[in-house]
Amino acid sequence: MIDLRSDTVTRPTPAMYEAMCAAPVGDDVWGDDPTVSAFEQAVAETTGKQAALLFPSGTQSNLVALMAHCGRGDEYIVGQQAHTYGFEGGGAAVLGSIQPQPVENADDGSLPLDKVRAAIKADDFHFARTRLLALENTIGGKILPQDYIRDATALAREHQLATHLDGARLFNAAVGTDTPLAALCEPFDSVSLCFSKGLGAPVGSVLVGSTELIDRARRWRKVTGGGMRQSGIIAAGCWHALEHHLPDLADDHRRAETLARGMAALPDVTVTSRATNMVFADFPEEHLTPLANWLHDHDILIDLLDSARLVTHRDIRDADIDKVIAVMQAYFNRHETRA
Ligand SMILES: *Cc1c(COP(=O)(O)O)cnc(C)c1O
16 A cells, blocks of 8 residues: 555564664653663753653643643643644643633744734733643644744743644654754754654654653653553664654655645646645545545555645655556546546
């Protein structure tokens, strides 16, 4: 199968399995797992933060970050399209008693600063207490401009708000802009990173921030069921990915560009966005289901709801991209002959 539904579908490589098998482990809830501890320290150093904490998922890492920043009756400002707001089951509200204050994202994924400013509540007992600004980078594959991030986090600080970055795909932003990870993390109080997306580890996200914040996060991680035992096995996979797979993300970006160019040349296809490893496209509605079936019959999987998302990753090769374009072309040729 050529699986373009997400970059989460990658499988561990033999070398990654080997690293996982060889990892010394202990009970991490007791602080005894040497691989987890060393990995967390390595991620803290790479991101330029004081401390790091390993989680089984990015959803939990984000949730715990929100709970470490905000208490009951506090509020966080977040994008209408953000993963923490729209795709994590409302966890901040459900489990954290934190009220989200969504703001409409601009086309480039940013939250317009005038809207953020307008959403910050005055100190008045009628209102939830605005405590945090949460951004996402990349968002829909798009890299937030670093100038924008500087301005947005400065605005947050001016209003005594903490800042969190959902950096599930921050590695793609780092490679896409040739910027060190630490520089992208620097403006934020906390950053959540996923190792199970384009980097290709089977499991694992890491939250980074100050020692004080990570101490609070460690408590919430335990409360939410994220304390893990011999998780050095997981950490070793993430560590291997960090050390060996990072530069390969540039190939994913190049392949997404080739895919977008090929699709844009097809009749009836409108490529609406291509950024880092993601291509979004619109098809006339009557084609959606038959095209998805046609692709499936040719061993190609894409995420096709009202519009299509195609995500490249390390298990997609150049030849796969050529095949996807050829199979789409064949679908439209066939359709036109019939019409
Ligand atoms: C994948 C992802 C997450 C976390 O997802 P999990 O599946 O829980 O690891 C968070 N934010 C964004 C933007 C993501 O893409």
